[in-house]
Amino acid sequence: xxxxxxxxxxxxxxxxxxxxxxxxxxxxxxxxxxxxxxxxxxxxxxxxxxxxxxxxxxxxxxxxxxxxxxxxxxxxxxxxxxxxxxxxxxxxxxxxxxxxxxxxxxxxxxxxxxxxxxxxxxxxxxxxxxxxxxxxxxxxxxxxxxxxxxxxxxxxxxxxxxxxxxxxxxxxxxxxxxxxxxxxxxxxxxxxxxxxxxxxxxxxxxxxxxxxxxxx
Amino acid sequence: xxxxxxxxxxxxxxxxxxxxxxxxxxxxxxxxxxxxxxxxxxxxxxxxxxxxxxxxxxxxxxxxxxxxxxxxxxxxxxxxxxxxxxxxxxxxxxxxxxxxxxxxxxxxxxxxxxxxxxxxxxxxxxxxxxxxxxxxxxxxxxxxxxxxxxxxxxxxxxxxxxxxxxxxxx
Numbered sequence: 001x002x003x004x005x006x007x008x009x010x011x012x013x014x015x016x017x018x019x020x021x022x023x024x025x026x027x028x029x030x031x032x033x034x035x036x037x038x039x040x041x042x043x044x045x046x047x048x049x050x051x052x053x054x055x056x057x058x059x060x061x062x063x064x065x066x067x068x069x070x071x072x073x074x075x076x077x078x079x080x081x082x083x084x085x086x087x088x089x090x091x092x093x094x095x096x097x098x099x100x101x102x103x104x105x106x107x108x109x110x111x112x113x114x115x116x117x118x119x120x121x122x123x124x125x126x127x128x129x130x131x132x133x134x135x136x137x138x139x140x141x142x143x144x145x146x147x148x149x150x151x152x153x154x155x156x157x158x159x160x161x162x163x164x165x166x167x168x169x170x171x172x173x174x175x176x177x178x179x180x181x182x183x184x185x186x187x188x189x190x191x192x193x194x195x196x197x198x199x200x201x202x203x204x205x206x207x208x209x210x211x212x213x214x215x216x
Numbered sequence: 217x218x219x220x221x222x223x224x225x226x227x228x229x230x231x232x233x234x235x236x237x238x239x240x241x242x243x244x245x246x247x248x249x250x251x252x253x254x255x256x257x258x259x260x261x262x263x264x265x266x267x268x269x270x271x272x273x274x275x276x277x278x279x280x281x282x283x284x285x286x287x288x289x290x291x292x293x294x295x296x297x298x299x300x301x302x303x304x305x306x307x308x309x310x311x312x313x314x315x316x317x318x319x320x321x322x323x324x325x326x327x328x329x330x331x332x333x334x335x336x337x338x339x340x341x342x343x344x345x346x347x348x349x350x351x352x353x354x355x356x357x358x359x360x361x362x363x364x365x366x367x368x369x370x371x372x373x374x375x376x377x378x379x380x381x382x383x384x385x386x
Binding site for chain 2: 010014017018021025093095096099103106166167170171173174175177178179182183187190193197
């Protein structure tokens with residue numbers, strides 16, 4: 001019988017997070033990337049719409065996003081794909097974004113609070129949306145770096161500026177995959193976390209720190 | 217919670233934007249990253265005399281394997297998240313400063329452990345290195361941030377959904 005986190009204390013709770021990561025990440029790894037196909041399709045549609053002169057299509061295979069550009073290379077010079085006879089493609093590892101989902105499940109498993117199913121569904125939708133937007137930045141950065149000057153020449157919109165894409169890419173890869181799961185998890189489990197971290201420090205008569213009502 | 221979240225993301229984006237500025241990278245982030253590399257060497261050298269550091273690069277003199285500590289691998293982003301959480305949360309200035317300082321050292325301790333472990337994992341098995349580098353350690357560093365923040369909440373005796381601004385001092 002697995003106890004809810006509120007009954008085990010904070011120290012054991014953090015050990016439980018580490019332990020919960022093992023099955024969650026194993027499942028994520030062996031599940032493959034089929035569940036990311038809709039996100040990849042959506043990110044591809046967004047890229048083709050925003051950067052029509054640079055992006056031809058987006059494909060997802062074995063954890064790798066492949067952006068096919070509208071450019072090819074002839075004698076070291078970038079030319080339109082039709083003139084080159086082939087199109088340059090750039091690859092990105094999509095798992096650097098999607099590990100946010102097993103991380104969220106590891107946190108949720110560690111807390112062992114399954115009474116918030118509706119909030120969990122909303123959290124997963126938020127995570128999926130963030131992964132989708134992050135894919136757009138990840139691929140935009142790959143194309144921007146791969147095509148260099150030709151990309152800048154072809155895309156003069158504000159959203160295709162080097163700084164905007166670079167900032168979006170850094171946020172999407174460095175912060176969002178770890179931040180969004182934690183944020184969703186905290187928002188989803190406020191009362192449970194309150195009882196886990198506040199119960200031992202409640203002052204008599206202090207209502208703001210009183211034991212929360214049981215959420216079950 | 218809504219006000220706290222808005223403050224948190226506002227502070228986060230501002231600090232992250234500042235970190236990305238060229239002069240900040242050049243004068244703060246890169247020297248700090250090089251310092252982290254030197255600290256790693258200072259810790260490892262007593263146990264392994266075959267480690268060299270130049271700038272932000274850590275290299276084994278035995279097999280030539282090297283790791284470069286890039287911006288993004290120096291714990292600064294994790295610290296920014298903790299600062300944003302502390303600034304946004306209603307607490308006294310002293311309490312906020314305390315969690316930022318303690319959190320900074322907790323994050324850097326985990327980050328140094330991360331760099332050293334990756335340095336040796338890379339010499340052993342590149343697949344394990346990639347896995348630890350890309351997926352495992354970012355999560356562990358975030359759990360470190362989360363632990364510092366939640367324990368801090370417990371110490372200052374404030375519930376997570378506290379939204380009263382009566383004690384905001386910073």
